[in-house]
Structure formats: structure tokens, C-alpha cells
Amino acid sequence: MLAVDSGGSGLRCALARADGGTAVAERTSREPVRTGPGGIDAAHLLGQLLPAVGELLKETGADEVGAACVGAAGMATLGGELRERLPAALREAFGVRRLALAADAVTAYAGALGVRPGVVVAAGTGLIALGTDAGTGWRRVDGWGHLLGDCGSGAWIGRAGLEAAMRAHDGRPGGSGALLERLEAVFGPAAGMPGRLYPRTDRAAVLASFAPQVARCAAGGDAVADRVLREAAGHLLAAAAAARTGQAGGDVAFTGGLLKLGEPLLGPLRGQAPELLPGARLVAPEGDPLHGAVRIAVSLACGGPALPSDPALLTVH
Numbered sequence: 027m028l029a030v031d032s033g034g035s036g037l038r039c040a041l042a043r044a045d046g047g048t049a050v051a052e053r054t055s056r057e058p059v060r061t062g063p064g065g066i067d068a069a070h071l072l073g074q075l076l077p078a079v080g081e082l083l084k085e086t087g088a089d090e091v092g093a094a095c096v097g098a099a100g101m102a103t104l105g106g107e108l109r110e111r112l113p114a115a116l117r118e119a120f121g122v123r124r125l126a127l128a129a130d131a132v133t134a135y136a137g138a139l140g141v142r143p144g145v146v147v148a149a150g151t152g153l154i155a156l157g158t159d160a161g162t163g164w165r166r167v168d169g170w171g172h173l174l175g176d177c178g179s180g181a182w183i184g185r186a187g188l189e190a191a192m193r194a195h196d197g198r199p200g201g202s203g204a205l206l207e208r209l210e211a212v213f214g215p216a217a218g219m220p221g222r223l224y225p226r227t228d229r230a231a232v233l234a235s236f237a238p239q240v241a242r243c244a245a246g247g248d249a250v251a252d253r254v255l256r257e258a259a260g261h262l263l264a265a266a267a268a269a270r271t272g273q274a275g276g277d278v279a280f281t282g283g284l285l286k287l288g289e290p291l292l293g294p295l296r297g298q299a300p301e302l303l304p305g306a307r308l309v310a311p312e313g314d315p316l317h318g319a320v321r322i323a324v325s326l327a328c329g330g331p332a333l334p335s336d337p338a339l340l341t342v343h
Contacts, residue, residue, distance in 0.1 A: 027327065028079060028094035028122070029319035032059050032066075033130055034151030034231055035283065037074050041082045042320045044092060044327045049320055051085050053078040058231065065104035068111040076119055083120070090121035093326035095319040097133030099152065102169065102338040105129075113343040124326040125343045130315055131156045131169060132333065132340050134281050137318025138311035141332040144277035145269045145306075147262055148315070149284035151234040153179035156339075157269035163334050167269040172230040178261025180234030180284050186254045187240035188233070192216060202250035208239040237287060244290040252290070259294035263302035270306075278303060281311040 027042045029049070036056040040049040055074045060067040079091070094116055098108060109127055116122040134148035135156050145157040153176045154169030172181040187202075191209040194201030195216040209216055212235075226232055243251035266278050285292065299308060313321075325331040326342065333340060 027320065027323040028091045028116075028120070029316055029323050030075060030094070030096040030098075031130065031133060031314075031316040031319055032071060032096070032098040033315070034058055034099055034234065037071070037078075038316050039075060039078050039082065040316055040320060041079075041086055041088065041091075042324060044324055049316075051082045052316075053082060058228065059098070060227070061100060061104055064107050066098060066100050066108050068107040068115075071098070071108065072111070072115055076115075079120060091116070092122070093124040093126075093323050094120075094122045095126040095128060095133065095323040095326070097128045097130045097315055097319045097322075099130045101127065101129040102131075102166070105338075109341065109343075126322050126326060126331060127341050127343065128319070128322060129154075129169075129339045131166070132164075133315040133318035133322065135318065136321045136331075136333060137313040137315050138279040138281045139277060139309075140312065140321065142277065143271075144279065144309075145266050146311070147266050147269075147278070147280045148282045149179055149262060149280060150282040151180045151230050152176040153182070153262070153265065153282075153284075155265035155269035157266075157271050158334060159271055164336055164339055165269050165271050166339070167265045172233060176230075178258040178265070180237040181230040182233075182261070183240050183254060183258050183284075183287075184233035184236035186257075187236050187243075187251060188219070190250045190254070192219070200250065202243065202248055204243040204246065204248040205240065205251060208243060209236070212236065212239060237284070241287040241290040245288075255287070255290050256294040256298075259291055259298055260302060262295060263298055266306070267303050276305055276307040277309050278306045279309050279311045281314065 040052040131154040135146040147155040155167040157165040190202040191205040194206040
């Protein structure tokens, strides 16, 4: 079974045994899959994936892949080309007979909660929340990208931190000298920041790369950075609250690389949860999105997946 997780920080893939769902070999690429006018660039994804899977098959001695799950950031709104090209490409290359194409939020859900009802907030460079009663469908919240949404995400935190740094550079209210110092240490002189940021095609990733600096300043007592992270925690909890369904139960899990910011974010998250997410049971995720893709791929061998199908979020070919 093949599992793939394509996100803002790169592409990971793993082979797993169908009898237990245990990953036996993994490969990681730090190059995020490009997005172009037609959506997610299927050729770019395949250009990274096919050689990696070939290496995994040699490493494990396997002859072919029985089933696969590809989870990709942007699948819900930008995955048209992937749906057109991946089934035939993976069948021809590795003999894949069943393929699940999923939004990364779905693989994050499967990794965190399995198939039980609840809500998962996947927070990294971007942010999306999914809720389900595991029967009738999904309730999706945010995931609209760094220009229209992804509120509370790494890109959101990084942009807010950079704005506060530029305010300090200008002498405007709301600025942070500590964040300005970190901006110039990471990127160079503040006045040159627009020229270094705006031409980039990976602006969201560049913004998100500054989020750890915001957390560092917050941990050091900077009031502006602390306010940014408290607002981010509120956005995460608001997304979870909006994704709850009447039958979804109380389990809520937060997953993704953003949680590595640690206590400067997790403290406000815990502190605001009773007010913004009443009645919820905050639970630790059982695994990450790659683990979720493994679970879905293995379930295909048993007639699954047990999670709701959706034209944008989860389709089986």
C-alpha cells in the first residue's frame, strides 16, 4: 500500500503492509509541489513521486502497489489535474488498482481520529478544519489560502509578525522592536523586504517561515508577538467550533506543524478553549497526515474507506 502526503513543506511517501497498516519505508522531499494556472501541477508531483516510489519498492523488495492514497494540500479547490492524471499514471507505473485522492485535511483527520466522529484542525503553512459524524458528510471550514483565509495558520502568524516589524521600522503604533530585529536577522534590511517577498511564488511558505520567530519573541516577553499568538489560538478554536456538526460528538484534535511553536501558542489554545469551544474534548492526534494516508490506503483493500466520500475532499478511483 502506498501513502502520500503533499503539503506546503514538501512531499512524503511511504509503503505500508496491508495486513497491519505499518509503514515499512519512507521517503521525503523538501520541495513543495508547484501550483500553476491549472491548479496543482500533476507533472511536478509525479516527477518527485515516481522515482521515490521506485526506490521504496527496491528497498522493500515489493513488486507492485495494490492500493494508494494521495493526500494533497489544495486538492479540494485545485486538484482537477491530479484527478485526471494520477489514476492512470500510478496504474501504469506500479500496478495501482485502487486509488484514493484526498484533501490533506482528510488525511490529517484520518491520522488524528481515524474514522470516529469529531473535528480535526490541520494547521501548518495554511489552516483547514473538518468535522464529520463519519456517516453523512463533511463540514469544512477555512482552507481558503493565505490571501483569503487560513486564519491562525503559520502564514497568518508570520505575516502578522512581519507587519508588526515593519510598523516598528516606520515608527508607527503597534510595532515590535523585537520582531524587527528578528526580521532583519532572518531576511536582511527591512526596507528590502517587499522586494524579497512579493515576487516569490511560495509567498505563503516564506510568511510561515517567520512564525517560529514570532513564537520566540512571545516566549521572550514581547507583548505584540504574544498578542499575535493569542489571536491565532482564537482563530484555531473558532475554526474548530464552526466545523462541529450536530452529530459530531465532542472529540477535537489539533494537528500539523504549527503545533511545534509550543507553549506560546498551545497555552492560549488551552486557555481559550472552555469559552470558544464549550463541551469539547481536546484529544491528542493519534498520528499525522501521512499516517492518515496509510490508514486510508490500507482500508481500500477491505472495501473502504469508511470516511464519507466527497467530490472535492475524498474520491476513490
